[in-house]
Amino acid sequence: MELTLMEGNEAIAWGALAAGCNFFAGYPITPATTIYNTMLKLLPPKGGICLQGEDEIASIGFCLGAAMAGMKAMTATSGPGISLYSEQISFAIGSEIPIVIVDVQRLGPSTGSATKGADGDIQFMQWGNSGGLPVIVLAPVDIKDCYELTVKAFNLAERFRCPVFVAANKEISMTRETFCLDDLALPPIVERRQADARTPYLPFEIKDNGTVPDFLPIGGDRLVRQTSSTHGANGYITTDPDEIAAMQARLNLKIARSVAEFTYFDEYLVPDADTLVIAYGVTARASKEAAKRLQQRGQPVSLLVLKTLWPVPEILIKEKAAAYQHVLVPEMNLGQYIRELQRLLPDKKISFVGQMNGELIKPGQIMEVFAHG
Amino acid sequence: MASLLNASRPAVFCPGCSHDRVLHALDQALTGMGYTGKDVAIVTDIGCSGLFDTFFNTHAFHGLHGRALTYATGIKLARPDLKVIVTMGDGGLGIGGAHVLSTCRRNIDLTLLVLNNFNYGMTGGQCSSTTPQDAVVGSGFLNKLEKPIDICQVAGAAGAGQVSRASTYQKDLVARLQTAITFEGFSLVDIWGICPGRYTRRNKLTPKSIEQSQTQLPALTDFQALNARMEYGKAYREQAAKLSQPPDPVRIKVTCQAPRTGRTEVVILGSAGQRIITAGELLCLAGASAGCHATQKNDYPITVMKGHSVSEVILADTTIEYTGIEDPSVVIALAPEGVNRRQKMLAALSSDSVVIKAAGLELPPSDAVVVEVDFKAHKIRSQDWTLAALAVMARKTQALTMDMLTAALKLRFKKAVYDTAMAITQKIVAC
Ligand code: SF4
Numbered sequence: 001m002e003l004t005l006m007e008g009n010e011a012i013a014w015g016a017l018a019a020g021c022n023f024f025a026g027y028p029i030t031p032a033t034t035i036y037n038t039m040l041k042l043l044p045p046k047g048g049i050c051l052q053g054e055d056e057i058a059s060i061g062f063c064l065g066a067a068m069a070g071m072k073a074m075t076a077t078s079g080p081g082i083s084l085y086s087e088q089i090s091f092a093i094g095s096e097i098p099i100v101i102v103d104v105q106r107l108g109p110s111t112g113s114a115t116k117g118a119d120g121d122i123q124f125m126q127w128g129n130s131g132g133l134p135v136i137v138l139a140p141v142d143i144k145d146c147y148e149l150t151v152k153a154f155n156l157a158e159r160f161r162c163p164v165f166v167a168a169n170k171e172i173s174m175t176r177e178t179f180c181l182d183d184l185a186l187p188p189i190v191e192r193r194q195a196d197a198r199t200p201y202l203p204f205e206i207k208d209n210g211t212v213p214d215f216l217p218i219g220g221d222r223l224v225r226q227t228s229s230t231h232g233a234n235g236y237i238t239t240d241p242d243e244i245a246a247m248q249a250r251l252n253l254k255i256a257r258s259v260a261e262f263t264y265f266d267e268y269l270v271p272d273a274d275t276l277v278i279a280y281g282v283t284a285r286a287s288k289e290a291a292k293r294l295q296q297r298g299q300p301v302s303l304l305v306l307k308t309l310w311p312v313p314e315i316l317i318k319e320k321a322a323a324y325q326h327v328l329v330p331e332m333n334l335g336q337y338i339r340e341l342q343r344l345l346p347d348k349k350i351s352f353v354g355q356m357n358g359e360l361i362k363p364g365q366i367m368e369v370f371a372h373g
Numbered sequence: 374m375a376s377l378l379n380a381s382r383p384a385v386f387c388p389g390c391s392h393d394r395v396l397h398a399l400d401q402a403l404t405g406m407g408y409t410g411k412d413v414a415i416v417t418d419i420g421c422s423g424l425f426d427t428f429f430n431t432h433a434f435h436g437l438h439g440r441a442l443t444y445a446t447g448i449k450l451a452r453p454d455l456k457v458i459v460t461m462g463d464g465g466l467g468i469g470g471a472h473v474l475s476t477c478r479r480n481i482d483l484t485l486l487v488l489n490n491f492n493y494g495m496t497g498g499q500c501s502s503t504t505p506q507d508a509v510v511g512s513g514f515l516n517k518l519e520k521p522i523d524i525c526q527v528a529g530a531a532g533a534g535q536v537s538r539a540s541t542y543q544k545d546l547v548a549r550l551q552t553a554i555t556f557e558g559f560s561l562v563d564i565w566g567i568c569p570g571r572y573t574r575r576n577k578l579t580p581k582s583i584e585q586s587q588t589q590l591p592a593l594t595d596f597q598a599l600n601a602r603m604e605y606g607k608a609y610r611e612q613a614a615k616l617s618q619p620p621d622p623v624r625i626k627v628t629c630q631a632p633r634t635g636r637t638e639v640v641i642l643g644s645a646g647q648r649i650i651t652a653g654e655l656l657c658l659a660g661a662s663a664g665c666h667a668t669q670k671n672d673y674p675i676t677v678m679k680g681h682s683v684s685e686v687i688l689a690d691t692t693i694e695y696t697g698i699e700d701p702s703v704v705i706a707l708a709p710e711g712v713n714r715r716q717k718m719l720a721a722l723s724s725d726s727v728v729i730k731a732a733g734l735e736l737p738p739s740d741a742v743v744v745e746v747d748f749k750a751h752k753i754r755s756q757d758w759t760l761a762a763l764a765v766m767a768r769k770t771q772a773l774t775m776d777m778l779t780a781a782l783k784l785r786f787k788k789a790v791y792d793t794a795m796a797i798t799q800k801i802v803a804c
Contacts, residue, residue, distance in 0.1 A: 002624035003661040005654070014622065023451065030675070044613035049450050053443070054475035061436070061443025061472075065416075068434060068444075069451035087437050114675060175696055176654065176669040178661050181622060218432045219452035223410050225426070227435040236382070236427060282696070289694040360697045 003178040008146040008168060009076075011179070012102055013038035015150030016074050020189055021100070022048035023071040025062040027055055027081060030114040031170035032104040035076040056084035060099070064088060067097050068226050070217030072154060076102035078170075079121050080111060082128060089163055090129040091228045093251065096161035096204070096213060098192060100153045103165055104173040107358045116358030117170035119281050119332040123339070125165045126310045133248070134255040136160070137310035138264065139167040139280045143177040147184055149264070149307060155190035156262055160254055161212050167309060169332065171282040171360055195222075204247070205233040211254035256311050263316050264307035273300040275370070276324040278317070278341060280306045283330045283361050290366035299370050301328075312340045321345050328353065328369055330361050374404035377413070379430045391541035391566025392421055392488055396428055398541075399458070399486070402550035403431075413456045416445040418465035420495045421568075422488040425460040439469025442476045445483050453606050456554065459485045464493045466524055467502030473524070473561075477531035480558045481605035486550070487524055487561065490568035491578070498571030509575040525563050529596035534558030534604075536596045538587060541566035542580035556597075558604045625784060629776035631663035636689040637772045638701040640718070641759065642711025643682050645673065649711070652759035653684030655781045659773060660688035662780035668696045672714065681710035688772070703772050704741070705762045706730040727770050729762050744769050746801070757797050764798035 006014075013035050016024070024039035026032070036052065043050040049066070053059030056077055063073035077085065082103050092099050103125060107116040121128075125137050136156050138149045146168065153164040195201050195214035201222050204213045213233075218224045225235030230247070232238035266284075268291060279287040284305040291301045304320050306313065321327055327345060329338040330353040338352050353365055378384075378400050386393045403413060413431040417423040419438035426433035432455070436444050441459045449457045466473060466487055476483065492510050493499045500508070500516035503524070510516050529536045535556045539549050541564055553560040565583045567573055603611070639656055643649040650671050657667035665688045672683040685698045704719065706712050706728060712719065712735075722728065722741035730736060732747035746765055748758045767773045775798070782794045 001664065002626055003664075003666070004622045004624055005657050005661055005667065006622060010622075023447070025447070041619045044609075045616040045618050047613070049609070051446075051450075054471050057440060058443045058446075058472055058475065061440045062447040062450075064436070065434065065444035065447025065449075066451040067447070069448045069455075071447075071451045073447075088440070091437055115672070171670070171696065174671070176657060176667075177693075177696075178625075178657065178665075178667045181624065217452075218414055218434060218448055219411075219455040221411055223430060223432055225433040227426075227433070228437055229435060235433070285694040285696065292694070360695070362697060362699070363695050364699075 001180055004181050005176055005178050006143065007034055007176050008140070008143050008173040009034040009104065010038045011143045011146035012076070012150045012166065012168065012173070013042060015147040016100065016154065017042050018147070018186060019072065019151040019154035021072045021074050021154060023063060023066040023073040024049070024075065025051040025053050025059040025073070026076050027053050027059050029078050029081050031106055031174045032076040032078050032081070032102060034174070035102055035104070056081040057088065060085045060088040060101070063099050064092060064097050067099050068218045068224070070220070072098070072158070074100040074102065076104065078104050078106045079108045079124070082121060082124065086128050087130070089135070090131055092163040093129055093133050093135060094131060095226055095228055098157040098161050099163050100150065100157050101163055101165050102168060104168045104170060106170050107356065113358050115170065117282065117332065117360070118356060118358070119167070119169055119283070119336070120356065122167065122309065122333065122336040125167060133251050134311045135163055135165060136255060136262070137165040137167050139307055139309050140172055141281060141284045141305060141307065142172065144179045144184065145307065146172060148186060151186050152262070152264065155187060158190045158192045159212070160258070161192060161215065162255060167281065169282050202233045203235040204231060206250065211250055211257070259308065259311045259313055260315060262308055263313040265313070265316060266305040266307070267320065268303040270295060270300040270302050273302040274324060275301050275326040275328055276321050277301060277303045277328045277330065277366065278306065278321070279303065279330055280309055280337065281332070283332055286361050286363045287330055287366055290363040293363060294367060294370055301370065309337065312344070314344055317341065317344050321348060325349060326351065328366070330354065330366050332356070332361060374407060376400050377403055377408070377410055377429050377431055379428055382428055384428050385424065386421065387570035389567065389569040390421070391490060391568070394541050395486065395488060395564055395566065396425060398546045398550055400429070401547045402554060405547065406551055406554065408456060413458065414448055416441050416448065416457060416459045418461040418469070420462040420464050420493065422460045422462040439465050440472065441465060442469060442472040442483065442485065446476065446479070446481055449481055449483055450606055450609070457483050458554065459483055461485060461487055462494070463487065463489045463491060463501040463503040470502070473528065474531045476559055477528045477533035477561070479605040480532060480534045480600070480602060482557055483559055484553045485559070485561045487563045488566060489563055490566050490572055492568060492572045494568045494571045511571070524561070525593055528561045529594055529600070532600050533561050533596060534600055535560035536593060538563045538590070538593065539565070540580065540583045540587060542583065623784065625658065625661040627662065627664040628780050629663050629774065631660070631665050631688070631690060631777070632771050632774050634690050636687060636693070637703070638698050639686045639688070639703045639705070639772060640698055640701045640715065641684040641686070641705045642707065642715055643759065644708035644710040645678050645680055645682050646756060647682060647707055648756055648759050649682035649684050652763055653686045655763060655778070655785055656686045656688065656773070658781035658784045659777035662784070663777050665690055666693050668693050670696055681714045683711050683714055701726055703766055703770050704728045705759065705766065706734055706736060707758050707762065709734065712736060729765050729769070731758060751800055753797060753800065760794055760797050761801040764801045
């Protein structure tokens, strides 16, 4: 076994490259800056483009333009930058522009603490857009996930023509870690479906009972229209309530209906446990350590690690939690994803371990819940 | 050449709106230059001028308010052969000011047409960044308090490759647009016009008065000469072509054996400039050379050259789950800045922990075994203390071996630095 040592952020950049990313733009912000640094080393020598925008709004704007011209684009920032991205994210959702957005979460609110970790943007990533349509959010647990989930994020962005978030955390992104490149399980690369060259092209037309319009690049041989306004299949403004409703329903359905196909998770289920810990991100690691130690103490506890956070993998959660009386949710925030679990599992006793102090939740803090029964 | 205007979508501007004239002038300019629809992308902003793309049979991109230049930049870099025209009102100019300045500085090959009618037409005639102070607009007295911007002067000062001021009504508008479109770099045309829907209901503005006002303005500097340089995309590709390919991630061969199994936590406490982070990385590489997994978390203030520097390293022969420090096997303490950050941890150390500390450094009392090293007496410079401490660690603890450290140094440094580093480790081992 040969190990490779790198930072989570570097693994995200290498994952992007492996996925075919050829356009990156970002504005430096701790703890996401090293993604930009790495992309700047990787892309230009390979014919790709890496830009430093004058601000976050420009950075994601470059990406949206490039994505519509056919490139595979990624941007990376932290909470303050996601706030500035917000309107552009809404645009990418409504106008079906593929883009990968990395949110290396840091302790908020606002400027908060640049070098402290948190998972404080978990609801924000989903709901920080106007219109309230679903987005896809994947959350890495470790460096291997940083690589693999970034590849998957690109595949999903291409397939569904939508923004896909990688919900990292300073504690994963700026932690150096060893992993084995040969252990990576990378999926085949997905490219957005190109329109048939023989038929007339309408940029938002849906064919064959599908939910995602075929793509043609701006600048190609056939004319392409893109617009942030409410549009019909032809890419022109529409005021027809039926056409508008159908488009909104489709934007909702295309993501929501397919979540089973990209429900990424790990599970460590042990017999005789009456508690299921449901965790994500870096806190899944303390949870796993806690579960191990509790097992040694004769207190078996099961663990479900969610790597797809949005849309909420409801079927998986209900199925996995069915056998347990008690669900424990540790989060590096004051209680965000737990809201989804409370909604899905109304008949379970759900407990919470959370903190927002810039520190990792320790295995001991999770074990304490069991000490008190 | 056939018109690029979309016959089935005639323009819907108010009667007498200057936008309508610019629309036709742009069509004539493009067709006169032989462009077809697929050669051109029209990127529009928000407001009445943001309707431009819908009237053309070209590639079209209509985005958010003030951000048109950002999309246009992405499109142009992705498709260098495409002619990219951006239309924006004086509203977009104000809200997207940062992008205007940066696009000027970049000199990317875009043509920006500012359809300047001195107010926000679409939202009810409020003041914009170009509204005269004596105008009567939909913002009450507010425009009296703000000086209008002369975008030509601003753009030129910001480095725009070509800047020109025009009136919607001048006879050679088509030729002026063609000059801008032909220019290889960023060109901006500030086109003054009349908004009968809003602005001229309460203000007097005529083609004649526009012409008069423009002639009264001081002539623009020859920005084209002043800001002459290579177009951004071209320059970018030229620079990129000179870069060498990035090296693949390093695969670390297992060349030695770890002195023990299980999890080893090491904390290095120092100050900026002591190469604490590098030492942490060396430990990780040393671990990987012995087939161990490693994690490294660092803690330092944003002022990288001052204050504390702390590195937390975990080595383990199994997967590392929790990356925090719970029970350090070894603490290397080299400066009070770092020590102050971990007082609680130091006080709680058990007799299983070893602390390697610089002579004279004060630590809170604990049960740990303390190894004091007088680096100064060994004539080791402060920035090399960490490396020397790692050598002490290899000799005095069960957490690291000299073979592992040597392998790490080989991985991390080129020959010359490696030799110096090895000499330092030998200096301390010899004593
Ligand atoms: S409101 Fe003014 S700018 Fe808008 S279409 Fe009418 S005249 Fe033209």
